[in-house]
Amino acid sequence: MSELINNRKAKKNETSERQALLKEIIKELHDGKNVDDVKAKFEEAIEEVSVSEISQMEQSLMEEEGIPVEEVQRLCSVHTEVFKGSIEEIHESEALGQEPGHPVHTFVLENKEIDPLVNFRLSLHKDQFVREANEETVQKLIDDLTSLLEIGKHYERKENLLLPYLEKYGIHGPTQVMWGVDDRIRAAMKKARLELMDGEWTHEDMVSQLEWVIKEVSDMIFKEENILLPMALQHLTEDEWIEIEAESDELGYCFIEAPQAWKPKRERVQTERTLDEGIVRMETGTVSIKQLELIMNHLPIDLTFIDDQDIFRYFSHGKDRIFHRSTAQLGRTVQNCHPPQSVHIVNQILEDFKSGKKDSEDFWIPLKDKYVLIRYFAVRDEEGTYLGTLEFTQNIAPIQEIEGEKRLMS
Known part of the structure; x- marks a missing residue:
């Protein structure tokens, strides 16, 4: 038993030392050291490196060393070249x-x-x-x-x-x-x-x-x-x-036909949503939960809601959503639902809403055959306490084409 424990300790120490060396190599690249020199050092010091170690190394560079995600992105291609051929799981x-x-x-x-x-x-x-x-x-x-x-x-x-x-x-x-x-x-x-x-x-x-x-x-x-x-x-x-x-x-898919349906080794655990037919009593009326969801999904707009902790909680599911949302994203911070280079805009909007500096923010962009209006609203209770942010997205191209008046049914 003691031999097993000692072997585990030795393996753990070896992994820690390798992690430290990996971080040192990447930091040298960060400081501008020659790629060939660093690659030679890497190959001399380490025979193989695991997928999980590369993952942990990247995460610790950002969390512990304070290297911005944008800088790790820049280094990503360089250290991929350094590690290529040395990953033990490559086979x-x-x-x-x-x-x-x-x-x-x-x-x-x-x-x-x-x-x-x-x-x-x-x-x-x-x-x-x-x-x-x-x-x-x-x-x-x-x-x-x-x-x-x-x-x-x-x-x-x-x-x-x-x-x-x-x-x-x-x-x-x-x-x-x-x-x-x-x-x-x-x-x-x-x-x-x-x-x-x-x-x-x-x-x-x-x-x-x-x-x-x-x-x-x-x-x-x-x-x-x-x-x-x-x-x-x-x-x-x-x-x-x-x-x-x-x-x-x-x-959708690129360069291939839609794949055939996957047949897993066991039957899927039943996870389909079931809507409680309970009643939602609001200040201006009463509807069932089923009716409420259908109302939200029939609106000619897309709605997305994040709570006061910046967690993505809800999205409407109309048939023609402009920007894709998936249930996999629910429970994720809104910052991680956006590309890294646009996170600063997201954070600024949230900061302005939480501080009370602003109650809304609007953007509009051309998108293929659409002209998209994107509106953000701070959601507050009666006392003005910030409860979250509502995103409202709509294709306003058809509205912009409206002229004159229409008083009769089509």
Whole structure:
């Protein structure tokens, strides 16, 4: 028994020492040290590193060392290059997604289509553009980037369905970092495509942008299949994967047909919602809970509510929601429901509401064929105590088209 205890202590000490060294290496990268020097130090000191250790290291960098999430995002690609080939679970990537219809299987299928799109097609057309930038090579790049923007569906399912569950298991740092990198990839693709279409580019800068996109998309495939998905398989229950699969169709898929239905090894535990037919008595009337939910879902607007602790508690579920919401996000802080680079705006709105400085805030943006009005309202009780924030979202494009008057029924 004493030998077993001693072995556990030795293993724990070894893990702690490796964690400390991992943090030291990343901090050296943070301070601007040469990547090759750090990689050599890493390979000399550590033969293998686990997925969980990388996850813990990223989280502790933000929580204990105070390195901002944006900086960890910048370093993410660098340390992925350092760790690549040294992750002990790397061989497990071949075993990922063996069950057709399982969300992991679907993510891997998409990655198999994304990989040749960036590393063969886009890379080939980029090389042609390097040799001769003419109308034909520019158009090929525009077409490639237009196709590649479909990757947004892959990233959105990851961000809105998978990452919220990981956060429920206390895994916050890696999820924030990955979402931030996803956003940078999407923004870079859109920027390069727009510049090519408008003719507002320089040859050297465009080549640099394209090479960055190719590298970052490739690295994200690696990070998903060797870090994120194995970690998710380790933590999530079968019922949680079923919930993810059930909501995936609404966000859609990229470069593959809708996957076949997943047939788990056991029957799904019955988790469907049942609405209590009790009565809700309000100041201005009485309705059943069923009627109240149907009323909320029939409004030609989207409603989202977070409580006074910034926890996402409710969303209406109309048939044409403008911004996707999932039940996986319920119970999550609102800050973790937004991309890292926009969290400061969220926090400012909440700070103004809680302090009483403001009672509302409005935004309006064009979105494809819609013109979206987004309104935020501080919810207060009779004494003025802040109870939460209500988000009100509406497509006002049809309203803007109204002219004259209408007094008769259609």
